[in-house]
Amino acid sequence: MEKIEKYSFTVEPFHVDFTGHLFLGVLGNHLLNAAGRHSHNRGWGIDQLNEVHYTWVLSRLSIELDEMPAQYEHVEVETWVESVMKLFTERNFLIRNADDGRIYGYARSIWAMIDVKTRQPSNLLELKDGDILRYVMPPDEKPCPIDKHGRIRLTTPTHLRDIDTYYSDVDINGHINSVKYIEHILDLFPRTAYERHRIRRFEIAYKLESYLGDTLSLYGEPSTETLTEATDAQPCRYQIEIRKHVGAEAKPAGETVVQALVIWE
Amino acid sequence: MEKIEKYSFTVEPFHVDFTGHLFLGVLGNHLLNAAGRHSHNRGWGIDQLNEVHYTWVLSRLSIELDEMPAQYEHVEVETWVESVMKLFTERNFLIRNADDGRIYGYARSIWAMIDVKTRQPSNLLELKDGDILRYVMPPDEKPCPIDKHGRIRLTTPTHLRDIDTYYSDVDINGHINSVKYIEHILDLFPRTAYERHRIRRFEIAYKLESYLGDTLSLYGEPSTETLTEATDAQPCRYQIEIRKHVGAEAKPAGETVVQALVIWE
Numbered sequence: 001m002e003k004i005e006k007y008s009f010t011v012e013p014f015h016v017d018f019t020g021h022l023f024l025g026v027l028g029n030h031l032l033n034a035a036g037r038h039s040h041n042r043g044w045g046i047d048q049l050n051e052v053h054y055t056w057v058l059s060r061l062s063i064e065l066d067e068m069p070a071q072y073e074h075v076e077v078e079t080w081v082e083s084v085m086k087l088f089t090e091r092n093f094l095i096r097n098a099d100d101g102r103i104y105g106y107a108r109s110i111w112a113m114i115d116v117k118t119r120q121p122s123n124l125l126e127l128k129d130g131d132i133l134r135y136v137m138p139p140d141e142k143p144c145p146i147d148k149h150g151r152i153r154l155t156t157p158t159h160l161r162d163i164d165t166y167y168s169d170v171d172i173n174g175h176i177n178s179v180k181y182i183e184h185i186l187d188l189f190p191r192t193a194y195e196r197h198r199i200r201r202f203e204i205a206y207k208l209e210s211y212l213g214d215t216l217s218l219y220g221e222p223s224t225e226t227l228t229e230a231t232d233a234q235p236c237r238y239q240i241e242i243r244k245h246v247g248a249e250a251k252p253a254g255e256t257v258v259q260a261l262v263i264w265e
Numbered sequence: 266m267e268k269i270e271k272y273s274f275t276v277e278p279f280h281v282d283f284t285g286h287l288f289l290g291v292l293g294n295h296l297l298n299a300a301g302r303h304s305h306n307r308g309w310g311i312d313q314l315n316e317v318h319y320t321w322v323l324s325r326l327s328i329e330l331d332e333m334p335a336q337y338e339h340v341e342v343e344t345w346v347e348s349v350m351k352l353f354t355e356r357n358f359l360i361r362n363a364d365d366g367r368i369y370g371y372a373r374s375i376w377a378m379i380d381v382k383t384r385q386p387s388n389l390l391e392l393k394d395g396d397i398l399r400y401v402m403p404p405d406e407k408p409c410p411i412d413k414h415g416r417i418r419l420t421t422p423t424h425l426r427d428i429d430t431y432y433s434d435v436d437i438n439g440h441i442n443s444v445k446y447i448e449h450i451l452d453l454f455p456r457t458a459y460e461r462h463r464i465r466r467f468e469i470a471y472k473l474e475s476y477l478g479d480t481l482s483l484y485g486e487p488s489t490e491t492l493t494e495a496t497d498a499q500p501c502r503y504q505i506e507i508r509k510h511v512g513a514e515a516k517p518a519g520e521t522v523v524q525a526l527v528i529w530e
Contacts, residue, residue, distance in 0.1 A: 013301060013311075014294050017432065018439045018477065025433065029279050036278060046278075047337070071437060072312070166452035167282065167459060168290070172336060174283045187431035191477055194432060212283065212456055 007034035007077045021068040025182040034077045062203040064146040065105030074098035080137045087121045092144040106146045152259040157219035170212045188224045201263040210257045215245040236264040272299035272342045286333040290447040299342045318381045327468040329411040330370030339363035345402045352386045357409040371411045417524040422484035435477045453489045466528040475522045480510040501529040
């Protein structure tokens with residue numbers, strides 16, 4: 001079995017933003033599909049693992065692009081496992097144009113395997129007698145030339161928006177869908193940001209699950225409204241944090257569900 | 266050239282709701298993709314028509330299903346043109362399981378062709394010397410055994426929710442995306458509705474465009490909260506209307522953007 005899995009898609013008309021480029025959340029969805037297929041074809045798919053009461057949990061996702069695929073372009077994703085530790089595995093992605101081969105960019109992700117009953121992380125090196133190690137491609141074999149995930153830490157966050165969560169926000173487990181968080185974060189930036197700039201790098205850290213009916217409070221540092229004043233000479237880094245409020249819980253308390261970093265150029 | 270176009274997809278993990286079934290909005294997206302491909306392969310695609318300053322506008326979409334496809338199922342959509350009138354064309358869809366052939370249901374849609382510059386409808390019978398008539402399959406040749414679109418008319422609507430529109434809501438034309446309206450409408454129903462019932466038929470009428478930054482006011486008749494009290498013996502019909510508010514315009518004024526009918530069982 002090859003260590004790399006290829007996954008192809010076409011950029012559909014309803015998946016592009018007003019600039020004609022693929023929504024980052026939809027790209028994230030395709031990356032997660034590619035990951036799911038890679039795992040499945042090697043006996044490590046969620047459907048196969050559920051039988052033994054384990055499931056994959058996405059912890060970090062970082063995407064860095066020189067260019068975002070445009071409407072009707074044919075895209076090919078390669079995904080592979082860069083490393084496996086006891087409690088985490090690193091999975092990388094290469095995103096290229098399927099017709100001319102030019103590389104749009106790369107992505108990195110970190111996953112844990114948890115026991116569905118106890119919600120505790122499992123030892124990846126012990127599951128299936130270390131079978132996962134057969135698929136590892138270290139950086140010297142298959143490079144992924146973007147930075148690893150950084151540390152996200154907001155010191156003086158500004159409260160930006162509260163959103164309620166509904167039916168369309170949740171996945172089959174009743175959790176707010178990983179891709180929906182990306183949408184909600186990108187919706188914090190004004191129209192003019194997308195007209196004048198582009199997102200070079202997007203990082204997201206999934207800390208805790210939230211559920212249908214939770215209220216999500218979104219915080220930013222600095223406030224996302226400032227982006228339109230930025231100049232091209234000044235790269236703009238925005239840290240975002242999402243906290244959840246359950247039921248009638250007092251605000252502004254709330255646990256951190258998701259943190260993100262958005263770098264514009 | 267065949268009159269029917271086939272379009273296949275697999276129900277992806279991130280495209281199912283908490284019951285494990287495909288989101289209706291995602292199904293709508295696939296139907297629109299199937300329509301786009303059918304048109305394109307016959308020289309009537311939006312990309313081809315833009316060169317001559319025409320584009321398709323979706324006016325009505327009605328979906329009726331005995332069963333909603335579930336996660337990982339393979340789905341095949343057939344689409345064809347049932348009729349062409351001067352200003353409208355009717356396009357139908359059959360939705361089936363690609364493995365065992367069972368039919369999930371059908372859909373109907375109505376489209377107009379408009380001149381991009383004047384925004385006026387064009388005469389479909391005159392464009393390209395009536396070429397479109399070559400693809401018509403009347404009902405006796407290819408039946409679509411669900412009702413045509415009904416009339417939606419709210420007499421004593423209840424105001425349910427106001428929503429702001431953001432970056433992720435709009436398409437390449439800067440209009441609120443047809444699929445996003447479906448999501449916003451389905452989000453009006455409580456979790457228990459989806460736990461106890463299923464949507465048998467969904468109709469939507471696109472009346473007017475709305476744009477990034479517009480506030481949308483959603484109205485229902487009856488109020489969608491009543492659904493959880495319904496019994497299985499009583500089919501539940503909900504009419505929904507979305508009106509838009511532009512800038513500081515006084516509420517509750519606002520033009521009707523979308524109307525919908527949701528029938529539960």
